Amino acid sequence: MAAERLDVIIFGASGFTGKYTVFEAVTVLNGLRWGIAGRNREKLESVLKQMGAKAKKDLSQTPIFIADISDEASLLEMAKRCRIVVNTAGPYRFHGEKVVSACIEAGTHHVDVSGEPQYMETMQLKYDQRAKERGVYVVSACGFDSIPADMGVVFVEKNFDGVVNSVETFLESGVKEGGDSGTRAGLNYGTWESAVYGLAHSDELRGIRQKLFPQRLPKFYPLLKHRPLIFRSTEVDKICLPFPGSDRSVVMRSQRFLYDQDKKRPVQMHAYVGFPSWIAAAAVVLFASIFGLMSKFQIGRTLLLKYPRIFSGGLASRAGPSEDSMERTYFKMTFKATGWAQSERLAESTDQYTEPPTKTLMVRVSGMNPGYGATCVALLSTALTILRESDKMPNNGGVLAPAAAFSKTSLISELEKHEHGMKFEILANK
Template sequence: MATERLDVIIFGASGFTGKYTVYEAVSVLKDLKWGIAGRNRAKLQEVLKEMGAKAKKDLSQTPIFIADVNDEASLLNMAKSCRIVVNTAGPYRFFGENVVRACINAGTHHVDVSGEPQYMETMQLKYNELAKERGVYVISACGFDSIPADMGIVFVEKNFDGVVNSVETFLVSGVKDEKNASDSKAGLNTGTWQSAVYGLAHADELRGIRQKLYPERLPKFFPILKHRPLIFRSREINKVCLPFPGSDRSVVMRSQRFLYDTEKKRPVQMHAYIGFSSWLAAIFVALFATIFALMAKFEFGRTLLLKYPSFFSGGFVSPEGPSESRMERSYFKMTMKATGWPSSQRLAESTDQYTEPPTKTLMVRVSGPNPGYGSTCVALLSTAVTILRESNKMPGNGGVLPPGAAFSKTSLISELEKHEHGIKFEILANK
């Protein structure tokens, strides 16, 4: 075991997301000292062998640390052995808090790919002040949930040349050559499915958490961004759309709240949607989501969903996860429509209210390959690199923060665009 403190340790490296994070680390962390951690040394060694072969690099000398979420001493030892822990061990509702606490106690930064609002906001409520005291950054939602949306709005505001009132996001994802493919239809590993089941089951907890986290409501800014219909055809992407049920909006609004509280910046309003190729596909997904949500609310339904994920997802979820071929062919595109006012109409104070409707529009696209296990892993590692290299550009000395709040003044977007499985940010139209 290495005695010198490493830059990065990837925790949960033998899990599905973890092993692909190890693969991406070969390029993203190439100038840093890194290791891996988990419960089982043999499995960790197998990951190094498998991902080393895939990356065409000998990883056999990569430091290995044995750490278990139920053994706080082992977690503390791991955290003390590096400058930042990259945590891929979910569902974070069950396995995240002990790792966060160990990192804060060790004075070690922490990033993860949680898309679980209850976990993220609970960590902020319980540990934000302690993290600031210890000079530790704890940042969740550093993967597909919700780097494209949160950093996409950062990109929008940097390029808007004015004041942004609202942003609507329209997500499309898919697999190239789907009709001709002969491999498995699985697109997700069961870990993501479990997080969704438990997240919906305990969604009612969020109200109480948020009342404690934000006892004072944000002031209303006008015009208020209205919700689109439950199902509609979007002219922006020419797709039939539904509200996007992921964590993007909750993460974005936490970033906007932070920037309002600390900088008195006018918060951007945001709604998120997901697009489908036809009305039939959208209606089918809406029905599936309704049944899934109802089942997740009751113990018997949750048991069935967790025991038979492949059946209830129509084969989309499996313990083995998606095939290599399917991952390589998968992609996402998030179109963002921002409206607001040009700089010539900027008000004296950011908290002043406009009396005229928005007159300026900016269209942006955020896109990338393999959102589940390519772009996600690159984004996660890129946030770690950015903390290590640019903490002087981050707010305060630490805290439990969403990505947009943490990285708005850093070069994270440039870092994301550098890598093969990274994320691209581009302007489509500026009117």
């Protein structure tokens, strides 16, 4: 890559996630040359002023590039000006592919925070081979969706001292007391929009996956059973539901890659989310049912997008969450892993165990401000890792899920360095 290129350009920097990525870049990208890009110079300059004041650093000399999704030449020109594009401009279903295509053409790496399985798997289907040929890494799900889950499984396997058969994850999130009582945790409008269209087009996934993975993974026993729709988890003492986000699909893409690449026994995984009471869990089921039904029809989607606060129970709005609520929002993801001790390892990874698992490991990934602190730190940390440790990444390029890309790097250590990073810890090892 040309010497005059910047290390990083943050695309979509004037958006909600983009501006907080600019703020975190001051520390995470310290020592690197970075710039920002978007459609409107005035808005980009405003972000630099606002986030510079917040970070107590003069950002006025930060390079600005004008690039617009509707102008593919501008995207290509932007991609040619850096080594990696950090893409915060969603929904990626509508805006992601043109940026990915421009980056591959320019020989520039690309990371984003998509939690949209249809987009991620379509990009792998269409661009994986070309990315390998160009020596480009394209990695999605590099935010709260789904770094804690995917890299959490990596952390589990590194500390298990044996063979992992299955992992169950239990996500908890809430708001610490204090601060402005009128604020609450929430989602910005772009995240809500992505969820609406993602669910509306969820039936596309089967066809995409049949093309992407024409041969199914072999079954490994014992099979991990699904829990009931609503259940009390003894692992976290919460009422739990299946987690509807992208975590499981991302983890299984990584496990599929590691099986194909390294012949490593794939870890089975189910994801759940916990609530404080049966009433809270039942209310979520009710909201989710209404949301799912409405998303299937044009008039329903129109209403969901026009009145996000009403149909999300106050969690989503066009204004997005306040800084106070973001800073007080915490998350904990607990992992229950079962498998066999190192002394019981079989000769080949494809061999089947005849005895049930004998070993359990409990770990936790936790942090603050998951949507716009931990997400932005994780996104920038993946970019930093590609720039510093591409020699530890597979195949000299490709369209990959996070653990497939970063399982042999020091990404977890990088995530643990920062105020809005993530803590990885062992809770119990039996």
